[in-house]
Amino acid sequence: MSLFKSASLVSLLTLASRITGLVRELLIAATFGASALTDAFNVAFRIPNLLRRLFAEGAFSQAFVPVLAATREKDGEAATRELINQVATVLAWALTLTCILGVLAAPALVWAMAAGLQQNPQGFDAAVVLTRWMFPYIGFMSLVALAAGVLNTWRRFAVPAATPVLLNVAMIGAAWWGAPWFAARGWEPIYALAGGVMLGGLLQLGVQLPALARLGLLPRIGLTGSALRAAWRHPGTQRILTLMLPALLGVSVAQISLLINTQIASHLATGSVSWLTYADRLMEFPTALLGVALGVVLLPQLSAARAADDGQRYSDLLDWGLRLVVLLAIPCAVALLTFAQPLVAVLYHYGAFTAADVRQTSLALMGYGVGLLGLIAVKVLAPGFYAQQDIRTPVKIAVAVLVFTQCMNLLLVPHLAHAGLALAIGLGALLNAGWLLVGLVRRGAYRPSPGWARFGLQVLAASALLAVFLLWSSAQVDWVHAVQAGRRVLSLALIVAGAVVVYFGVLMLAGVQLRQFVRK
Incomplete structure (x- = not known):
């Protein structure tokens, strides 16, 4: 399968995940409304989700995939299977201990995440119970991250990309059927959602195990103390742990930035947090469909090229990814800057979402649009460093960008309010991408192919x-x-179709050969 087809497949499945996630949120809101118990669920669900972003999908994946790809390229299949077994053994033991501690420490975790729930004892107690039920979800998702890393390295992208849909489907079923079933038996309906989360985690892991088995890569987990000690001492395990430390810092930077911005927004006009949230969900569609898809597809390929010491293929892969980003991210950014209000109105302007909310959300969306190219380009450029097993450089840049973003907040928020927060994030993303690009070029890892000036002018026109x-x-x-x-929906559909024709029609008239992006 070509890289373009792989990225398209991941993008399509990511779109399915985003759509089912939106349905999930709408159904939960309609079923449970907003109350102390829904706050309790959201806090309880956020705890394993935060750990998932920090460890499973963040630091672990960034460290594991490059080491796995390099081992496969240099040492062969037998050594790769041994690495998978040893890493799975350490991970399984660590997750078991983490889940036990998380269940026991649930009251302290809930207090640390949302001490304000103590004002309503029912909500706080429910959050503790829900946390205890859902904390093992981090165990499922960490094993899913391990399986996804293996499958992506073997270029089996469909199953890992499709699994998030299963969580959404399980939670939709919990809200649609589980909650009434609980209520009929006199149980609190909100607890059905905890069952949906655990079922979703089990399903996500369950569909990946057969895929690993078909490749002969199903991990063998050592259950004895001696097996754990041997797995811990394995050079590959030690290398992954070494790489995870800076990666963990890098992922934490993003979460710290989010917490700071949320705190600032909470001190602005009422609704500021919601306006930013609604705009962020819209902005996530192009970043996920293009940036995440390219990152997933490119990282194992870049790692393999680096391990084989094939500098030309490594540079060509980056060049292909960046050209595709420019081709698709710039028109998306133009749409967010010039067409924000229609997008927001069509998707959100119903019921209690007023005309003022449309305007304020549109302003935030335009702020994000300024930096959309950077937000997506980072997903291609950062794997260029991860593939070299260099996680420290992107982390150092991320820390500097965090400082820059907060300085921009000081300048912009007094004048632009919540839209200033979005604009600061956009400007920070452009700085981040530019810094990463310069770093790759300076070290000679990326050598831009000829024709960039002409291609850039064609895209800008x-x-x-x-x-x-x-x-x-x-x-x-x-x-x-x-x-x-x-009529709003129909008008939007017709205009989007016309925009696609205008943009790609002009590109073809300007001489851009779109087939060049469909490469092996």
């Missing part, structure tokens, strides 16, 4: 005409006041 088309189209419809919901 097509994007300029796209901006004109979207500005004109936006002015033809009163998206907020006069248009019924059905």
Whole structure:
């Protein structure tokens, strides 16, 4: 399968995950509303999710995949299977201990995450119970991360990309059928969601195990103390642990930034946190569909090229990924900057979501749009360092960008309020991507292929005409006041279709050969 087809497959499955996730949130809101118990569930669910982002999908994946790909390239299949077995043994023991401690320490964890729940004893107690039920979810997701790393290295991208849908489906089922079933038996319906989370984790792991078995890579976990000691001393395990430490710091930086921005937004006008959240969910669609897909596909390929000391293929892979980012991210950014209000109105302007909310969310979305190219490019550039087993450099850059972003907040928030927070994130993302790019070029790891100037001008010309088309189209419809919901949706669909024709039509007339992106 070509890299383009692989990235397209991951992108399509990620879209399915985002759509089912939106359905999940809408159904939970409709079923449970907003109460002390829903706050308790959200806090309890956030605890294993935070650990998942820090360890499973973050630090562990960034450290494991490059070492796995390098071992496969240099030492062969037998050594790779041995590495998988040893890492799985250490991981299983660590997860067992972590889950036991998490269940026992649930009251302290809930207090650390949301001490304010103590104002409502029912909510605090429910959060503790839900945390205890859902904490083992981090165990499932860490093993899922291990399996996904193996499958992605063997270029089996479909199963890992599809598994997040299973969590959403399980939680939809818990809200739709489980909650009434609990209520009929006199049990608190919110606890059904905890069952949905655990079922979703079990399903995600369950579908990956047969895929590993078909490759002959199902891990063998050592259950004795001697097996654990041998696994701990394995050079591959030690290398992964060494790489995880800076990776953990890097992932923590992003979470710290999120916490700081949420804290600042909470001191602004009422609704600021929600406006940023709604805009962020819209912005995540292009970043996930393009950036995450490219990162998943490129990291094992870059790692293999680096392990084989094939500098030309390594550089060509980065060049291909960056050209695809420029081709698709710039028009998306143009759409967020020129067409934000129609997008927000069509998706959110119903019921209690007022015209003022549309305007404020649109401003935040435009702030994010400024840095969309950087947000997506980082997903390609950072794996360029991870593939070299260099995690420290991206982490140092991330820390510097965090400081820069907070300085921008000091300058922008007094004038732009919540939109200043979004703009600061966008500017920080551009700085992050630019810094990573310069670093790869300076060390000679990335050598841009000929034709970038011509390609850049072609994309800018097509994007300029796209901006004109979207500005004109936006002015033809009163998206907020006069248009019924059905007409808004139809108008948006027609304009998006027209925008695609305008953009890619201009590119082809300008001589861009789109087939160049479909490469092996």
